[in-house]
Amino acid sequence: MTLTIDRRSVLSGMAATLAFGALGVRGAMAATSMRFLWWGSKDRTERTFAAIKAYSGKAADVTIEGESFGWDNYWTRLATQTAGGNSPDLIQMDYRYIFEYARRGSLLDLTPYMGKGLDIEAFGDANINSGKVDGKLYGVNLGVNSGITILNKDGWAESGVEEPKDDMTWEQFADSCAKLTAAKKRRSFYGTQDASGLESALECWLRQRGKALYDADGAVAFTAADMTDWFKFWGEMRESGACVPADIQALDQLTIETSMVSLGKAAASFAHSNQFIGYQAISKENLGIVSYPINGTDGKPGQYLKPSMLVSVSAASPNKDAAVAFVNFLVGDEDAAKALGVERGVPASSKIRDFMAPTLDDDAKTVVDYIARLTPKVGALPPPPPNGAGENQFLLKKIAEEVAFKKTTAEDAGAKFAEQAAANIKRG
Template identity: 45%
Template sequence: MRNAMIGRRQLLAGGMGLALASGLAPMARAAGTPIRMVWWGNEERARRTTEAIRGFEAASDDAVSVGTEYMGWDDYWTRLATQVAGGNAPDLIQMDYRYLFEYAGRGTLLPLDEYLGNELKISDFGQANLKSCSVDGKLYGANVGVNAFGMLVDKAAWDEAGIEAPGFGTTWEEFAEKCAAFKDGTPRRRFYATADTSGQGNSFEVWLAQRGKGLYTEAGGIGYDADDAGEWFDYWAKLREARGCVPADVQAQFKNSLETSPITLGTAATDYAFSNQFVGYQEVNKASLDMAALPVLPDGAPGHYLKPSQMFVVSAKSKAPEAAVSLANFLVRDPRGALILGLDRGVPASPEIREALLPELGEAQKKSVSYISALGDLAGDLPPPPPKGAGEIYSIQLKISQEVAFGMVNPAEGGRKLVEESVSSLTR
């Protein structure tokens, strides 16, 4: 068992550092029950997760050994789908809420209800958190934390431009005005008020919710029409024309990673991310960042909602489900594992873990927790679950947003294409 133990210094040194940089953590060599775990994320997430897993191996009475693998978001879902289809699914899988219903509906995930109170001791998470990880009344996931989408704001850059930074309660109209004024006020070249988030489904979802609509209906259809989508693309087209957001060629550099985001690359003073990503963004940004809600619609409905940041699910094909569930519990509920993960995947759902974590939080971590608390009435109900096939729609929206940004289609045509291609994706 000692051969499987990898300490903090070893993890960051030599070959281990090279292995993490390549996106693949090394396979554990310990004897005992072998299981595999896979997740998406950056190197810091890999470091924390691997350290916690080694702690689990050391504490395991059953001599469990854990093989690990991680990669970026863009590659993750393709790789996972291939492994599941090939009958080679990892035992423990990091899952996003938008894909939970799709994978559970295929029968590829193991219901966890029978493990509650035994290997899985998460009753103190509360019914809301348990429900958010359930499908058709069955529990499939262990919630790693509470999460919400929002804006990343470099207030110093806004102050430098002589414009008050957007914050809680800023309207969409006010936001556009601020962004246009920012370009005239900033002394920096090729530096803009905001990233272009027209291709992000999470931002579009906030916009729709404020208008009483959503990405999807309860029946699993598209929850908006071409006019809604066209209006969304038009808002950003006008902001782009006013030089209030980054131009198309700059936004195209974003590859769904912290390192390639406009705020990190120094081309925007505002960007968009989930609260669990805030600490990671702060670590790769020299400027001090803050987090605020997206703009609001006057007299509109709440646009934000609290969601399970991620969850750990178990493959229905796992040959060692008890070991996989025990590892999930160690990571989300046992202080020995959960405190190592910290806030990387969201604010812990367990009050006891949050209480134990507070004294250890740095300034950026406290800001992440404060953002969740500050949402208040701006956070509404969890929306209907994404239907099967919804994963592809995020790529469709990104593609069409780029077509609009580069002038290949106008906003109205982009709205029609988004609806048509999204409906086609869901009906295949």
């Protein structure tokens, strides 16, 4: 058997997008060739190729080619390939988008494979149900995660300002960030990113106030006034110097590599817990994680546990059984666990968690410990996002930048976002 590895790396603008070519096992008996598409950092890509290589020892007749892109470019790529009839066999899927793709008939119903090649019954109902749409299974949970505030611990220590802790209020967070900026221990170094255009931060803020992004019927569950309050809060953060100015925040292309912490522009950013591994992998600084700030008035939980991502199989794949076999390997095999670690989240399989526990390095333990201490405080998983919700994530970023660059007011931006977000959902 001969192992052939061919990696093509393409850097696309500020998105720092990686596109990796084929890594496959090609031998005299090679009979099945599949494609796997995912988003993520360079670290995730290397781990995924390591898992593919491990699989080659168990299925030498299978070739798996891999491609990786940044978050924003990924969904454009997937949509284009799916519409063009060239969908990858294996698809890294997000909870937000699985409903759109499943209801369009683009994803394979995995329900018939349960217990027959797909052994995930021990994951528990919550972890299994996170991949269901209309009662059918279209995605398998690759890991459990939640939102985090990621901290440059070295930057906080240098400033002499106490770093944020779990259960710090938004007001306390703003004050600490303003003090760090004012300390001026580093040039052009601010307390936090400007998260006004970050949907995960907005969602937490809304849930803490008894609101939500979307209700169970798929309609927007916030008002223009809610959005105005959100944009005003971040406007005050910019005025106090607590967060980076607009021209610096514009460098963030929703990737780990272009985040404000990774670029050395801020001492705090918001991310997902599984991303901590990737953040620390590219940083020379000592990083840490705490929960999102809280609303100190009523204590409603804003955070929740969610599938960090899922893996799905294309309904158009000519290799459905082989694809399902690889999915089962990814989530239930010890060799896959060794390769993947917890970079995609804490494994849903208790067997795999127990296997990994003695081998976890400090970064992985940081993630697992965080999920453990957060779990008693979380709220329920929100209703599935409706069709059109994906557009609203990028709409929020666009309108938030307009406010930050003073092209519009918080009031006008709040009304504009509420109106256009509702229109996107209606059209979707």
